[in-house]
Amino acid sequence: MTATTAAPTSTSATARQVWTRTRGLVLALVILIAAGIAIAALHTTNSQHGGLDPRSADQNGTRAVAQLLTSQGVSTRVVTTLDEATAAAGPDTTLLITVPDLLTEGQQRQLRAATAESGGRTILIAPTAPSLGVLAPDVHAEGPASVKPRDPGCTQPAATKAGRASTGGVRYSAPDERSDGCYPAAGLPTVLRIPGPGQGDTVLLGAPDLLVNDHLDEEGNASLALHLLGTRPHLVWYLPSLGDASATDGGTRSFFDLIPSGWLWATLQLALAAALAAIWRARRLGPLVTERLPVAVRASEATEGRARLYRKANARDRAAQTLRSASRTRLAPLLGVAASAAHSPDVLIPAVSTRIPATGRDPLSLLFGPTPADDAALVRLADELDALEREVRTS
Numbered sequence: 001m002t003a004t005t006a007a008p009t010s011t012s013a014t015a016r017q018v019w020t021r022t023r024g025l026v027l028a029l030v031i032l033i034a035a036g037i038a039i040a041a042l043h044t045t046n047s048q049h050g051g052l053d054p055r056s057a058d059q060n061g062t063r064a065v066a067q068l069l070t071s072q073g074v075s076t077r078v079v080t081t082l083d084e085a086t087a088a089a090g091p092d093t094t095l096l097i098t099v100p101d102l103l104t105e106g107q108q109r110q111l112r113a114a115t116a117e118s119g120g121r122t123i124l125i126a127p128t129a130p131s132l133g134v135l136a137p138d139v140h141a142e143g144p145a146s147v148k149p150r151d152p153g154c155t156q157p158a159a160t161k162a163g164r165a166s167t168g169g170v171r172y173s174a175p176d177e178r179s180d181g182c183y184p185a186a187g188l189p190t191v192l193r194i195p196g197p198g199q200g201d202t203v204l205l206g207a208p209d210l211l212v213n214d215h216l217d218e219e220g221n222a223s224l225a226l227h228l229l230g231t232r233p234h235l236v237w238y239l240p241s242l243g244d245a246s247a248t249d250g251g252t253r254s255f256f257d258l259i260p261s262g263w264l265w266a267t268l269q270l271a272l273a274a275a276l277a278a279i280w281r282a283r284r285l286g287p288l289v290t291e292r293l294p295v296a297v298r299a300s301e302a303t304e305g306r307a308r309l310y311r312k313a314n315a316r317d318r319a320a321q322t323l324r325s326a327s328r329t330r331l332a333p334l335l336g337v338a339a340s341a342a343h344s345p346d347v348l349i350p351a352v353s354t355r356i357p358a359t360g361r362d363p364l365s366l367l368f369g370p371t372p373a374d375d376a377a378l379v380r381l382a383d384e385l386d387a388l389e390r391e392v393r394t395s
Helices: 015-046 061-073 084-088 104-115 129-135 156-164 221-229 245-251 261-282 299-312 316-334 347-357 363-370 375-394
Strands: 076-081 093-097 120-127 140-150 165-173 178-186 189-195 199-205 235-239
Touching: 015 061, 061 221, 061 235, 076 084, 076 375, 084 235, 084 245, 104 129, 104 245, 120 129, 120 140, 129 140, 140 178, 140 189, 156 221, 156 347, 165 178, 165 199, 165 221, 299 316, 316 347, 316 363, 316 375, 347 363, 347 375
Parallel strands: 076 235, 093 120, 093 235, 120 199
Antiparallel strands: 140 165, 165 189, 178 189, 189 199
């Protein structure tokens, strides 16, 4: 017994057709991967450290001020976890916190507990409401001001020695009369020093611009940075990281707690806009309208055109299926079979066999058989279907 291989039909796509259909997607995928690799390579090459990192020589890094401090005998150390930062707090240490607003409330409370009585200096870069309430109680953040050279406007030694400096950003107001506010913008200081117990103090810097490499050599920025950061022999630069286990707050916060409240309102507005758009578009939907055809095509021409398309596409399977389906539809009422059962071999074939028991043909193969192997077989199938219909009509 020899196994037969079905001839390819229009449903069997060739390799060329598959390539033609998918080459656009493949090309887009290759471009996307190449772009991702290029961006990752550039990022790795040029941005090994982030902004305000004393190890970074980028324009937003702070390596220059760190080297100046080292030349004056101040040791600089970078820490990335809360435990390291709190352990370093002490009377001989200046603890600089680069992004206090990104710390969780639990982290802020631990930092406050470690630094409040330490006798050292704590410097907060641009803190606002999320962190001021814990790290600098009673201090309020006001609207930001542009960063530009400003005069000290105070008697604090560090500011008077530095003179004009690039300051601005967050402005602060503090009811404590002991606090020293400098570099005012619209009447409020952008650099605020709050004395603490003993020799300790907290300095709020409204903007980090005067510390970064790109602006350190402007005006009195370098002098002000050295006086603010170099009052103790040790400087600990706290750069919070996502890998710090303390950032999870013990896992008590849910996913929705991490979403800013503005996103919830934005989602509500988007949902409302989507609903209005749906109502607007639905109003334009109406009953179907029958349009008059500009040209009347005869049924025979449409049939011939459809047959040519099948032949051009080598679609013998579709052509045979169409011929058999039409024959079954015409035979069903002649045999007394319901239209809904016209395409069921269990109902139609017994009816045909009963009407013409000695036809000499196999009705099952003829009406529900396989795809013809070639065009000649397709022509024979059409002839045999015609003959079968004539026999049924005349029986």
